[in-house]
Amino acid sequence: MTDKPIDPAAAQSTITARGGWSSDFTTRTSAPPVYMTTAFDIESLEQLDSVVGGQEKGYIYTRDGNPNHEAFASDVAQLEGAESGVVTASGMGALTAVLMAMVKSGDHVLAARVLYGRTGQLLNHLANSFGLQVTYFDLDDLAALKAAITSKTKLCIVESISNPLLEVADLPEIVGILGAIPLLVDNTFATPCLLKPIEHGATLVWHSVSKYLNGHGDVMAGVVVGPDSLMRRIRAMSSLYGVNANPFESWLANRGLRTLPLRMARVSQTANSVAQFLSAQPQVSRVIYPGLADHPHYERARRLLPDGCSGMLAFDLPGGRGAVDCLFRTLSDRIPFSPTLADARTTLSYPTGTSHKFMTTAERAACGITDGLVRLSIGLEDPADLQRELGEALAKLI
Ligand SMILES: *Cc1c(COP(=O)(O)O)cnc(C)c1O
Numbered sequence: 001m002t003d004k005p006i007d008p009a010a011a012q013s014t015i016t017a018r019g020g021w022s023s024d025f026t027t028r029t030s031a032p033p034v035y036m037t038t039a040f041d042i043e044s045l046e047q048l049d050s051v052v053g054g055q056e057k058g059y060i061y062t063r064d065g066n067p068n069h070e071a072f073a074s075d076v077a078q079l080e081g082a083e084s085g086v087v088t089a090s091g092m093g094a095l096t097a098v099l100m101a102m103v104k105s106g107d108h109v110l111a112a113r114v115l116y117g118r119t120g121q122l123l124n125h126l127a128n129s130f131g132l133q134v135t136y137f138d139l140d141d142l143a144a145l146k147a148a149i150t151s152k153t154k155l156c157i158v159e160s161i162s163n164p165l166l167e168v169a170d171l172p173e174i175v176g177i178l179g180a181i182p183l184l185v186d187n188t189f190a191t192p193c194l195l196k197p198i199e200h201g202a203t204l205v206w207h208s209v210s211k212y213l214n215g216h217g218d219v220m221a222g223v224v225v226g227p228d229s230l231m232r233r234i235r236a237m238s239s240l241y242g243v244n245a246n247p248f249e250s251w252l253a254n255r256g257l258r259t260l261p262l263r264m265a266r267v268s269q270t271a272n273s274v275a276q277f278l279s280a281q282p283q284v285s286r287v288i289y290p291g292l293a294d295h296p297h298y299e300r301a302r303r304l305l306p307d308g309c310s311g312m313l314a315f316d317l318p319g320g321r322g323a324v325d326c327l328f329r330t331l332s333d334r335i336p337f338s339p340t341l342a343d344a345r346t347t348l349s350y351p352t353g354t355s356h357k358f359m360t361t362a363e364r365a366a367c368g369i370t371d372g373l374v375r376l377s378i379g380l381e382d383p384a385d386l387q388r389e390l391g392e393a394l395a396k397l398i
Contacts, residue, residue, distance in 0.1 A: 012079055012193055013261040019075040020254045023057070024067040034251045035067045064239045068250040073223055075257055076213065079192040080205050082225035086235045087250050091188065091208025092118055093243030094222030098184060098204060099155075100241060101233040105131035108152040110145060113138050114367045116163045116186065116208075117355035123157075139167050140296070146177045153181050160197055161189035161305075164314050164351040164375045165368055166290050168297040168304060175201030182230075188212065188342075189310050193264035200304070204230060210340065212310075214256035215263050217343035221245045221253050263344075263380065268308025270386065271378040275313050277387045283323075283394040285372075289313040311378035312341060314351075320371040323397050324350055327374065330393040335386070341377035346386055349375040 007014070020032050027033070040059040042048050051058035059065050073085035088094040099122070103109060111123055113136040126132040135148040139158070156178055158169040166189075175183055182203035187195065191212045197205050207213055209221035222245075224234055238244050245253075268291075275289035290301035291309040301309050317323040328337040328348060338347040339354040349355070356369050364370070378386070 008078075015075065015078055016258050016260050019078075020071055020258065022067045022071040022074070024059075024070070032068070032071055032251065032254060035062075035247050037066070037247070038062055062247065063242060063244045065235070066247045066250070068247040068254070069245055072209075072245075072250045072254040072257065073225070075254070076192075076207070076223050077225040079196075079260075080187070080225045081192075081196050081198045082205065083228045084231045085223055085225035086231060086238050087209070087245040087253070088222040088224070088238055088243045089245055090220050090243070091116075091186075091206065091210060091222035092122065093238070093241075093245075094206045094208075094224040095119060095122060095186075096241055096243050097234045097238040098206060098224055099126065100237040101230065102182065102184075103132060103154045106133070106152065107154045108133040108135065108150050110135050110137060110148055110153060110156040110181075112136070112158040112162065112167075112169065114162050114165055114167060115157070115159055116188075117351075117358060119157070119159075119186065121358055139169055142170070142173055142177055145174065149178070149181065155182055155184055157184045157186070159186040159189065160195050161290065161310055161312065163189065163312075163355065164349075164373065166288050166295070166297075166309075166312060166314060168290050168300045170300055171195075171197055171200035171202060171304065189312050190305065191260060191264050191310070193261045194268065194305050194307055194310055198226075203227070204234075209253045211342035212264065213260060214253040215260065215342055215344060216252075216256050217340065217345070219249050219252045219256065221249050264310065265308060266380055267311025267378045270381075270383040271309065271311045271313050271376075273383045274376070274378060274386055274390070278313075278315050278390065281391065281394050283317065283319075283397045284315050285318045286316040287313065288315065312375065313378070314373055314375045316370055317372040317374060317397065319397060321352075323372060324374055326397060327393050330396055331389060334389050335376075335393075341375070343377065344380050346379040346381055347377045349377065351375055 039061050050056035069087045073087045077085040123134045127134045137145045184204045185197035185202045187205045188208045204226035206224040272291045278284050279287045335346050
């Protein structure tokens with residue numbers, strides 16, 4: 001199996017089921033091999049020059065590239081409709097490589113106000129220590145986005161579905177306003193099975209592979225995909241800053257990716273049913289899920305996410321921190337409190353105490369993250385079991 005056996009017109013489920021290959025895997029094994037190697041021997045100085053110069057495909061040192069990186073990143077690139085990709089040590093590593101390639105001190109970046117906590121923290125760190133200018137904007141106030149653009153604006157960052165409030169970014173509108181300014185989309189929650197930001201005009205897409213793309217709670221990795229011209233710079237920064245993935249985790253992520261379309265369809269369906277179930281529970285004051293008609297971005301979600309809204313939802317307990325603690329203790333052996341998401345099993349998280357802890361209470365309140373907010377990451381269990389377990393635990397709150 002020397003060439004990628006993939007038809008470019010194939011559906012995503014066909015791409016993922018048959019994917020996982022690199023042209024470097026020359027022995028016809030049924031599963032891809034793992035290249036656990038630091039470096040690659042080179043035949044001659046002539047070969048060195050042509051690999052470094054890009055005339056010949058090849059590998060030199062795993063920090064710069066490895067067939068397992070290639071096998072994973074090229075599948076994600078194909079799923080997202082991008083030219084190529086780079087796999088990194090974590091989602092944050094992917095963001096670091098992108099920022100180091102795209103901006104310098106004094107440049108200006110636009111970013112959505114509600115983002116994965118560490119994304120905002122990294123931007124604030126670059127602003128405070130390296131003179132990056134950052135303006136946050138509200139996804140529902142795109143006039144403010146337009147007004148904030150300056151001649152130094154080099155990048156705009158949004159999440160397709162935001163963490164933890166599940167806001168849906170109106171990507172076509174945002175791209176229209178940005179014009180030639182590149183849009184970087186964190187597509188971790190939606191995955192290319194539900195939304196392909198590049199089809200809507202985004203330039204670059206990044207993921208925490210630690211979440212759905214791997215989907216089994218056993219890998220830490222990131223990936224970024226986009227046009228070759230930018231990916232060359234981003235790949236160089238990944239190597240320079242040493243945020244490269246390791247081959248075995250790339251291999252594991254590659255295996256996880258084989259079932260992505262199945263998993264995304266399943267978690268979207270289950271999340272919808274659990275969201276409706278929670279909406280009917282008297283102990284829950286608010287359920288946040290873009291597939292529910294009362295979500296502020298419901299219409300946008302129907303337009304941009306016609307195949308499902310993913311498996312992430314959030315809900316509010318009016319009893320605040322005490323009620324959350326009681327719920328977590330009751331559910332701990334069935335639906336554990338685990339500060340991650342997109343595992344095969346359903347997990348609970350507490351944004352106020354984990355991903356958004358670095359914000360002040362007032363900052364959190366301003367974007368709707370309350371002390372009673374619980375985030376639920378729906379897994380692959382039977383939906384009826386999840387509803388029963390959640391219902392029983394909620395009943396203990398009164
Ligand atoms: C987890 C996460 C990240 C960061 O990825 P890591 O793999 O943990 O570094 C970025 N964005 C979102 C939406 C996430 O959930």
